[in-house]
Amino acid sequence: MTQRSTQRRRPASPAPSLPRASRQRGTDTRAGYAFLLPWLVGFIALTVGPMISSLYLSFTNYNLFEPPQWIGLDNYVSLLQDERFRQSVGVTLSYVIFGTPLKLAAALGVAMLLNSKRRGQGFYRSAFYAPSLIGASVSIAIVWKAMFGDSGPVDQGLSFFGINIGGWVGNPSMTMPMMILLTVWQFGAPMVIFLAGLKQIPGELYEAASMDGAGPVRKFFNITWPMLSPVIFFNLLMETIHAFQIFASAYIISNGEGGPAGSTLFYTLYLYLRGFSDFRMGYASAMAWLLVVVVGIITLIFFRTSKSWVHYSGDSK
Amino acid sequence: MTTTVTPPQARPDMPSQEYNPQAESVLAKRIKSTIFHVVTLVLVAIVLYPALWMVASSFKPNSEIGGTNTSLWSSNFSMDNFVTAMDGIGGVSTMTFFTNSLILAVGAVVGTIVSASISAYAFARIKFPGRGLFFGMMIATLLLPFHVVIIPQYIIFQQLGLVDTYIPLLIGKFLAADAFFVFLMVQFMRNLPAELDEAARIDGAGHVRIFRSIMLPLMKPALISTSIFSFIWSWNDFLGPLLYLNTPDKYPLPLALRLFVDQTQSSDYGAMIAMSVLALLPVLIFFLVFQRYIVEGVSTQGLKG
Numbered sequence: 001m002t003q004r005s006t007q008r009r010r011p012a013s014p015a016p017s018l019p020r021a022s023r024q025r026g027t028d029t030r031a032g033y034a035f036l037l038p039w040l041v042g043f044i045a046l047t048v049g050p051m052i053s054s055l056y057l058s059f060t061n062y063n064l065f066e067p068p069q070w071i072g073l074d075n076y077v078s079l080l081q082d083e084r085f086r087q088s089v090g091v092t093l094s095y096v097i098f099g100t101p102l103k104l105a106a107a108l109g110v111a112m113l114l115n116s117k118r119r120g121q122g123f124y125r126s127a128f129y130a131p132s133l134i135g136a137s138v139s140i141a142i143v144w145k146a147m148f149g150d151s152g153p154v155d156q157g158l159s160f161f162g163i164n165i166g167g168w169v170g171n172p173s174m175t176m177p178m179m180i181l182l183t184v185w186q187f188g189a190p191m192v193i194f195l196a197g198l199k200q201i202p203g204e205l206y207e208a209a210s211m212d213g214a215g216p217v218r219k220f221f222n223i224t225w226p227m228l229s230p231v232i233f234f235n236l237l238m239e240t241i242h243a244f245q246i247f248a249s250a251y252i253i254s255n256g257e258g259g260p261a262g263s264t265l266f267y268t269l270y271l272y273l274r275g276f277s278d279f280r281m282g283y284a285s286a287m288a289w290l291l292v293v294v295v296g297i298i299t300l301i302f303f304r305t306s307k308s309w310v311h312y313s314g315d316s317k
Numbered sequence: 318m319t320t321t322v323t324p325p326q327a328r329p330d331m332p333s334q335e336y337n338p339q340a341e342s343v344l345a346k347r348i349k350s351t352i353f354h355v356v357t358l359v360l361v362a363i364v365l366y367p368a369l370w371m372v373a374s375s376f377k378p379n380s381e382i383g384g385t386n387t388s389l390w391s392s393n394f395s396m397d398n399f400v401t402a403m404d405g406i407g408g409v410s411t412m413t414f415f416t417n418s419l420i421l422a423v424g425a426v427v428g429t430i431v432s433a434s435i436s437a438y439a440f441a442r443i444k445f446p447g448r449g450l451f452f453g454m455m456i457a458t459l460l461l462p463f464h465v466v467i468i469p470q471y472i473i474f475q476q477l478g479l480v481d482t483y484i485p486l487l488i489g490k491f492l493a494a495d496a497f498f499v500f501l502m503v504q505f506m507r508n509l510p511a512e513l514d515e516a517a518r519i520d521g522a523g524h525v526r527i528f529r530s531i532m533l534p535l536m537k538p539a540l541i542s543t544s545i546f547s548f549i550w551s552w553n554d555f556l557g558p559l560l561y562l563n564t565p566d567k568y569p570l571p572l573a574l575r576l577f578v579d580q581t582q583s584s585d586y587g588a589m590i591a592m593s594v595l596a597l598l599p600v601l602i603f604f605l606v607f608q609r610y611i612v613e614g615v616s617t618q619g620l621k622g
Contacts, residue, residue: 025444031524032445039436039455039499042492047458050469057468064472110360118353126608127361130368133604133611137553138571139593142578143371146586153370185364189615196616237460245462248555252575268464276560281468288465295462 051292058286063279075286085287087262088270091176095266096243099180104235106187111194112224125195129188136186141252145169148178169253172263179264182249190235197231198224229310237302241295247272267291375399375591398591406577407565411595418552418569418596421486425551426544428490429498433543434536436493437502438528442514452503458496471560481563486554490547498543505539506532542614545607549600570596 033040058075060068079085114124134140148154150167158165168174205223214222225232250258250266258265258273267287275284373389375398405411439445440452474485493499509532517527533540555571562568565576577592604611 027523028443029445032439032443032448035435035439035443035524035528036451037435038432038491039439039493040451042432042489042494043451043454043458046470046489046492046494047461047466050466050473053469053472054465064475113353113357113360116353118350120354120357122609124357124361125612126604128364129608129612129615130604131364133549134368134553134597134600137597137600138555138574139371139597140367142574142589142593143367146374146590147367147370185367188364192612192616241460241462245464248553248571251555251559252578255579271464272556275468276471281472285468288462288468291462292465295460299460 054285054288057282058289060282061280062282062285064281065279068282071282075283076290078283079286079290084262084265084270088258088265088267091258091263091265092244092246092267094176095179095183095246096240098176099183100236100239100243102180103184103187104190104232104239106184107189107191107235108194108228108232110187111191111198114191114195115198125192129192132186132189135182136246136248138248138252140182141249144178144182144249145253148174170260172261175253175260175263179246179250179253183243183246190239193235194228194231197228201227226311230312233302233306233310237299240298240302244268244291244295371590372594375587375594377587379585379587398587399595401585401588402592402595406573406580409566409568409573411573411592413566414568414570414573415595417567418571418599421483421554421558421569422548422551424483424487425490425547428487429493429495429543429547430540432491432493433495433498433502434533434540435528437499437506438524438532440499441503441506442527442532443524455496455499459500467556467560474561480561481567482561483567485561486557490551495547495550498547501543502536502539505536509535538610541607541610545603545611546614549603552600 057068059070059072061071061074062068110128114121114128131140146152148168150170152167155165155167165171165174168178201224205227206219209219209223245268246266247268250264250269251272254260254264254269256269256273258269268291271284271287271291274280274287369389373391376394376396377391378393378395378397403411405414440448440455470485471480474480479485489495513531513535514527517531522530552569553571554569555575558569558572559575562572565573568576574589574592574596577589
C-alpha cells in the first residue's frame, strides 16, 4: 500500500493520480496472471503436482495396476542394497566427472584458438558447433556404435598407429571412454558461449600485461580465467546438470539394456527400466527424487564455492 | 616509422611482437596465419569425420561399411540403402514416420511460440504481486532433472486414456513447460525500451494490444531462435515418444530407427545408416539455412542472465 506513489513516474498531480494508479495496478495484477496462465497451469499440473506425487510414490509400492501401497522408506533402503543401482551411480558419476571437464576444456581450448580476427571464423565456428545439434540424437548413437564397433573405422584407424583395442562397443572397459568421446565431440555449444565471453575481455588488458612482460601462461591465469569465470561457471553448471540426464545415446548403444556387463547402465536408463519395464514405479520415483536431491546439492555447492573463484565485474546489475 | 621496425631476433629478450604489432613482419604474420588455418582445419576434419563417415557409408554397400576401410570414398556408391530405408519397417513406410515427426515438431513449435511468448510478456513487462517468486520458480525448473516428473505424468495420461496419442507429447509445449524458451524471451523483452509500452499506454492501449502490436513484431529474432530450437529438439526427442507411443504407425523417426535397429540387428548396416541420415536430414538442412541464427542464438541468449 505504501508503494503506491512509486508506481507513477511523474508526481506532478498526486491527488487525482492516486485512484488511477491503484486502478492501473489492479488491472496489471489481473493482466499479469492472465498472461501467466499458460505457464502457471503447466507449472502446477506438469511440474509441481507430479513432483509431489512422485515424492509420495517413492514411499509406496506401485505397479500402475493396483493402488499404491505405503511401505515407508523401504524403497530407499533397498536402493542402497541394490547392486545394479550402485553400478548405475558409478557409471553416471564417472561420466560426469571425466566427461564434463574434458568437454569444457576442449570447448575453451578451441574458443581461444578461434578468438582472433582472421578469415573463416564463421565457418569454423559453425563446423565445430554442428555436432552439438545432432549429438544427442538416435541417428548419431547408431553411427557411434557402428564406428566404434568391431573392425569399425575407429578400430581400423587406431590399428594403423599400432594400437589394437578391438571393438569398443562389446568391451566393458572401453564403453565409458566411447561415451565420453561422444559428449566431448559435442563441445561446440559451450565453445560458442566461451567465444562470446572471450570477445568481451578488453584487449588493453593483454597489451598492458605484455608490456609488463607477462607470458601466455600468466596471461591465461591472470586475465582470461578470472575475466571468463562467470561464463566458465555457467557452462560448468549447465553441462554438469545435463550430463546427469544422458539417456537416448546410452539406450541405443546398449540396446536398452545398459550392457555390456552394466558398463553403460546410466542412472536415467536404470530408472527407466525399473519404472517402465519392471513397472516398479515407486522404486523408480525414489530414484528420481534421489537424483533431484543430488543435483540440487551439487548446484548448491557450485553456487557456494563460486564466490571464491567467479568474478563478476562491479557494475553488473 | 622505419626505426621502429626492428627484426625480432635483434632483441630476443623483448616480446616485441606482442605489444608492438607494427614490429611483426608481414612474413611472420603470414606464417602464423597459415599455422592457425592448418591446425583449425585438422580439428574441423576430426570433428566432422563422424558426420562425413555417416553420409559416405549410407551410399556404400554393406560389405564396405564395417569391414575394411576408414576411407570416405568408394567406387561402389549407390542409392540402394536409401531405397531399402524408404521401405520402412513393420509394414509402415518411412514417409509415415517423417509425417509423424513433422506433425510433432510443428505442433511443438506452434505451442512453444504461443505459450512461451505470452508467459514471457507477463514476466518481463507486467508488474504484479508474486511475479518475482514465480520467476524464481521458473528458473529453478531450468535446473530440475525432468525425470522426477515423468512417472506421475505417465500415470496421469494413462488414467486419462491418452497413452499412444500425441497429446502427452504436445501438451507441455502449449503450457510453456520448456522454461528455457520462456527465459530466453523474457531476457529478450527486458532489453526492449520501456518507453514503448508507456507511450502505448498513454494512447490507451491495453496489455493485449501492447503484446500483439508492439512486442510480438519486435521479438522476431527471439521467436525465430525459439522456433528453430524447439523444432530440432522435438525432432530429435526420443524419451517422450518411447514412453507414450506403442503403435508403429504413430512413431516419429527416432523411435522408428530404434525399431529398425532391433529388427535388423546390424545385419543391414547400410540401410540402418541410410535411415539415420534421413532422420537427420531436416536438422542438417535447418542448420545450413539458419546457422547464423543458431550459432548467434547460442552465443547471446545462452549467456544472458
